[in-house]
Amino acid sequence: MAMPKNAPAAGPNLVTIYGGSGFVGRYVARRMARAGWRVRVACRNPNEALFVKVYGNVGQVEPVFCNVRDDASVAAVMEGADAVVNCVGILEEAGRNTFRAVQEEGAERIARLAVERGIGRMVQISAIGADPGSKSAYARTKAAGEAAVLRHLPDAVILRPSIVFGPEDEFFNRFASMARFGPVLPVVGAGTLFQPVYVDDVAHAAEKALTGAAMPGIYELGGPDVATFRELMEQMLDVIGRRRLIGNIPFPLASAMGWGAGAASRLSFGLVPQPVTVDQVRNLRRDNVVAGRAMTFADLGIEPMSMEAILPGYLWRFRKGGEYAEITESAKDLREDI
Template identity: 50%
Template structure:
């Protein structure tokens, strides 16, 4: 997890679409440390002030852009030497649809990069991107990859597994649920396999792609951590780290989808049918990617285990917070 000293700020400019989100803020930090001038293109620049301290004064600047409006995207990419597209959603909301943002959005971003004369383009996808996927999320991620490559053939495609880090929506979600729920749902029996990858490693992969460590257009790079864990193993780990004694209740996929159908009607839906569908397929680095060397190793990155990071932010879900261990030993 140790990182090299920051490089001096150079002349090269990178535009990062979707740079204010969970993965985005870590990518912006990694690029700033690599010496890039970073233009963060987001829908609400007024809410992206937290990114400015990630670089030196004037190195990180937010600008307005929305993938639904190609003119704004072209303006945000103007003059950029490289473009990174991180925009993605786990659930649809209003005009923010899978088709618009994940299938068509990468084409808009790649076209803007090409027209701006950028020499590098990185598209953030996900393990599970597959035209044959039963989940709309997976289908549109695959469509987005194809769209980006159709415009920018040497684009670097990155497919992470479940991403963990202090602001994640995976470990934090179940740790929060364990605070009040008498049991945690073991969707599909908890047999789905994941390969959680540290957000810092994903960010370093983006920086490495812009540093020429890998070749674009050579197949997607699949990013996974050092361990493969089942859904059940992850939930048990969360309970252990938060000191919660909760039952794990098996929930068949069919019943989970029926419940999700109702839950997705709520604002900020905690679960959708499409998310349950995604759980029907393992989320791990493929044998093909490992055989071809299209993993974190290609970037010279040794994957970080969850034990090195997750306990540092799950402590806040313990009954006595950061003092839980001290109290137990007293």
């Protein structure tokens, strides 16, 4: 497979990152700024994304408004760019932000308009489990988005991470927060396998693709640890120093709960929270690990970080005593020795 022909020209290149203020996007933005690129962070709320400005020198990183459902909006923030990254994705639908509109049509729109403007380098952030035949609309539209990008840009790089973790994640942070209340930590699909990947390792892969150090094609990105949902929760509980019973909710019951919560949320116009959706339950029925049919971190020369090295650095706030938990415990042991 040949390397991409559209290598960046000499000088300060410009990359437009759609969803660049989101969890993965902000790490891609920071890496590209450190690599000397100008970075345009395209997002729905630029005023809430001002934190990205500190990733580079004055004027190097700029948040701008964009709606991926609109051609004119997507095209406007693409002008003058040498490369584009699509980090936009949703875990549940809300109003006009449907899976199809955001993850399929949005990805197609970015790729199509990039070709029209002579931009040949694109990175699409997808997900392990993307499958056109899946019962999950999330997984089907992720696959459709990939196919649309490759139709327009055959030399694009598709990154499929497993569940992504890091300081701003909505996975370990969510369950660590839940673990502060009650003796039971409920999960759906306790036996489902995951291969969690550190967010900056995903961003590193995107940087390699944007700077021409990666072959075009599909990469499945998983960390060094493969564990069941239950085992991940046990590791998280160990990090935060809490003992909880992990209760597995059977899939049929979880689906019924998702349907009921969805109906309540719709009837209340979103005022009633929806802890799990039917589509998320469908996703949790399948293992979320590198399948071995695609390229991986090894093909990029990246050694991914382990959960053990990262989780304590940001989950400490969920411990009893917070950041002083270990000091308090040491002091207690010292008093017992006296």
